[in-house]
Amino acid sequence: MDTADIAQAERAGHPARSVAFVTLGCAKNEVDTAAMERRALAAGYRLEDDPALADAIVVNTCSFIQSATEESIEAVLDAAGLPSVAEGRARLIVAGCMPARYGDELAAELPEAAAFVPCSREDDIAAVLDGALGVERAGAAPEPGAGEARPAGAFGYVKISDGCDRWCSYCAIPLIRGRYRSFSYEQVRADVARLVEAGAGEVDLIAQDTGRWGADFDEPLDLAWLVDALAREFPDTWLRVLYLQPEGVTDELLAVMARHPNVCPYLDIPLQHVSERVLRAMNRRGSRAAFEALVGRVRAALPDVTLRTTLIAGFPGETDEEFDELLSFVEEGLFDYVGVFAYSREEGTAAFDLPGQVDDDERAERAQRLRDAADAASSPLIAARVGREAFVLVEGAEEDGQLYGRAQCQAPEVDGVTYLDAGEPGRIVRARITDTLLYEMEGEVL
Ligand code: SF4
Incomplete structure (x- = not known):
């Protein structure tokens, strides 16, 4: 001490x-x-x-x-x-x-x-x-001030709300986290400022459902407003929005993303499935056609956008045909990155008692087939980045000194990294992508 x-x-x-x-x-x-x-x-x-x-x-x-x-x-x-x-x-x-x-x-x-x-x-x-x-204290413990924080890394997460009201039939989160509650702009702004002051070059906005931010205020606001306000306030910091349900992808948000170069042109939109019947059983909206149209709308507004989604394999009652529909959607290659989960049967959720539970091995096998299809569909999309220029936030160096960072098309912890030949941790550099290996990229600093 x-x-x-x-x-x-x-x-x-x-x-x-x-x-x-x-x-x-x-x-x-x-x-x-x-x-x-x-x-x-x-x-x-x-x-x-x-x-x-x-x-x-x-x-x-x-x-x-x-x-x-x-x-x-x-x-x-x-x-x-x-x-x-x-x-x-x-x-x-x-x-x-x-x-x-x-x-x-x-x-x-x-x-x-x-x-x-x-x-x-x-x-x-x-x-x-x-x-x-057994610590005795006169009165309550002091509230944390700006100084009480660990130093930030190259990026940090800021939660903009907690809880969820959607009640997807497979999900225990509403049971665990309760009703949706947006955090005030002042709180979100202060959390972003703390990370920026501590050295973060990128701040990722997260929640169970980022797209609903502000709808529960007495005077409602929306995510487009929040992102616009933060992008103006922190013009030298990359902002990224994660966990955006399809309904949250509004034209206003896309316009804000197009307007601010510090808002990463990146959308993480969990779809979970594309079969209408399965989606309804999941208590979710949408269909394959609606999602294809959504991707078209996003790409029209943000031609350089990078898209990620998550999907669930082996939901109760998922037939071979419904799984094939999901597989062929993945094979279309509309999304740069696809996260796949085998359905998990959770006590207390509505899907727990649904008929037609798919057995464990079959769920795992379907999930793996989706992952293989996603790798095959993503590889050429990632490889097509070779020769392009990208800004890269330098995050650090491996033990052997190899520098690495992330381009705006790579979200932290899930999309791989970009290896660099030069740079300083915490700085943003301009690089030309020279090679890719599945999800990893190599870049030459310009
Ligand atoms: S899957 Fe996401 S949107 Fe659906 S209930 Fe769970 S936390 Fe909410």
Whole structure:
């Protein structure tokens, strides 16, 4: 513990204890962890990277599908098995989606945990840590200020809302995260500003359903307004919108994207399926023809747009013909990137009891066939970028010194990277794409 930590702890009114956060799941959970870290820092706790050395370990869990729940349980049990926890020197706290979804059931299953913090109570993390570690404090812990944050990497995520009202029949998120709630412009702006000040060159706007932002305000606003306002306010920062349901792709949003060079011409539109019957059973709208028209409308407005989607294979009742329809849609190559998930049967969701559940092996096989088709369809689209110029945000260097970054057509963590022959981490460079290998690109800095 250095003197700055001690001084901060003393200002906060107690000796500095350390806390390690372990995060499972998606980018939304990473944002939630960052917010809890800021609250812990403001309350005088010190962040410890190694859980084995921390006084408290917070495992921020994911449980939107069964495999994620299993992974989260494993992480909790790993933490519970650390000598510091097993011998009672450190406290284990389970946060996030798993306590939100399983509530009291979990307390009986995991007696090793000192506390459970569902998503809706994460703002109370300082009080939970105080309680678990026996820290006495006069009054409530201080709210985090601008200084309480880890340094940002080349990019960061900002959540613009939480919850979801769509009730897709396969999805447990509305059960876990509750009703849709947009965050205010002031909050979103402050979160973006914090990342920019900490060095991020790109900020990705995320939510369960980004396209609904602002619709629940007393005086409704919309995503096009938000992106326009942020693009003007942060003209040197790339902005990217992820998780945009098809209904959220408005002409106004496309116009804003076309107007601002710092808004990545990139859309991540989860379609999940293209068969009308399957979509209705999923409690979703659309059809193959409607989605093809949507892609046409987007490409007309943004000729250089990069498109990503996600699809589900093996939904209950999916016939061979319906699967073939989905497969042939993927083979059309309308999307540069396609994420594929095998359907996961989730308790508490409407699809759990649907007839015609497809068996596990068949679901996995269908998912793999879609992935292979997506790779085959995407390869030529990515290879066609050779010879083009692109701006690339330099992110860092591999162990052997090889620099890499991401072009605007590559979203973080999912679309591969661009290897570069020059550049400085955190800077945006202009490069010519010289080669591609499936999803990875190589570029020569101009
Ligand atoms: S839009 Fe559908 S899949 Fe996405 S979080 Fe909401 S209910 Fe789940």
